[in-house]
Amino acid sequence: MKHLINDRATLVEEMLEGLVCAYQGTVIKVPDVNGIVKCHIEEGKVALLVGGGSGHEPIYHGLVGKNMADAAAVGNIFASPNPRVIYETAKACQRGNGVLFLYGNYAGDVMNFDIAAEMLHEDGIRVRTVVINDDVATQDKENRRGISGLFFAVKIAGSVCASVKDLDAVAEIVQKAVDRTRSMGTAFEAGTMLNTGKPTFTLHPDEIEIGMGIHGEPGVEVAKTMPAKQLIQIMLKRILSDLPFKRGDEVAVLLNDLGSVTNMELCIANKTVAEVLSEAGLLTLYTHIGKVSTTMDMRGFSISLIQLDDELKQYFFADANSLAFDFHRS
Structure with a gap:
């Protein structure tokens, strides 16, 4: 590498x-x-x-x-x-x-x-x-x-x-x-540890690991590659049932690149995310797509949802600025 x-x-x-x-x-x-x-x-x-x-x-x-x-x-x-x-x-x-x-x-x-x-x-x-x-x-x-x-x-x-x-x-x-926050990731290919030059885990070319952790910890299932829509539905089923999120909830969404997934792919994934959340009766107030929490150059992504109430919304939507994130409410 x-x-x-x-x-x-x-x-x-x-x-x-x-x-x-x-x-x-x-x-x-x-x-x-x-x-x-x-x-x-x-x-x-x-x-x-x-x-x-x-x-x-x-x-x-x-x-x-x-x-x-x-x-x-x-x-x-x-x-x-x-x-x-x-x-x-x-x-x-x-x-x-x-x-x-x-x-x-x-x-x-x-x-x-x-x-x-x-x-x-x-x-x-x-x-x-x-x-x-x-x-x-x-x-x-x-x-x-x-x-x-x-x-x-x-x-x-x-x-x-x-x-x-x-x-x-x-x-x-x-x-x-x-x-009120729930997340799940999926890995397609291992990243490389810059200090050792070695991969963080191994998968066969036709495999993905659903639920893999950010250091290569085991997930919930090693599966064959599948269309984005099917994978997103599997991941959201676990996320939505865990809190559980319910009809009428207001939420913010993060589609996070774990290293080397493109924004095009994340936008394709977000199409299904938006459809599933709408069908579940959730109102999405904010969506962030991009690189937030990575694991070297791993090919993978994660989805996060937070259930917002009136108290949390006032803090979530406050203006903020850092090197990696700039937010100004219009």
Whole structure:
């Protein structure tokens, strides 16, 4: 495989340096660790810290900005940031009113963020945690993986943290957003780990894996390739029945490219998504199509739905801006 890299040993550091340059003076790197933080954060604000492994860009560190995250702690490829990275990044973004941790439900992340929270507690800094667990392909509902639904959670959490001054109240609203979000992905072909040059999993040329996780974790079914309409119907049946979504619900939709699926393909998929949601009596208020949460250059995609109510809508539709996402309500 041919890749646009210099040295496999310095991938993450060089990526962060380029990322900071792209933020054009609004974000700086946290000294001595792989974290980034906004240059201007209001005193007394509840700070929002997101984080996780590299290789999923633009998720996490591409979502720092206005009414989005205040900082991001960055791990190595497909690996959690260590407690010191999280601790130092949280200290850099906190402004005296606590920090909300928001990240995906993976064992390494949970352990490291919990350790960092204990370290911050010893410094007198309050922390609340909301864990993303939107993947309906994970059979154990208590230990579901966090995948592309993180995008909805950060969009809402960023606006909540910008306007609500009580950390506990912030966590409660963001938890409600997470509880109303469901996602599922499908893989067609493996991506390549840039640090090793090896594929993340294997599939036969005529196979797809429905429900595969973002690190190559097992899905719910290995199936033969099929038309987009049939695949979307299978995935949405699981998503819609899991919450469950019901007639009259207002929803937002994400069709996410997991690495190398084209926008043309996602638009074809969205035709069926729109048809299925309409038939189910759901009102789609917003659709986002594109690259939000990736898994290197994997050929695959995911669908996310969030059930919105009046409280969540006011935060979801607030203006926001980050390197990876720019939203202005007309």
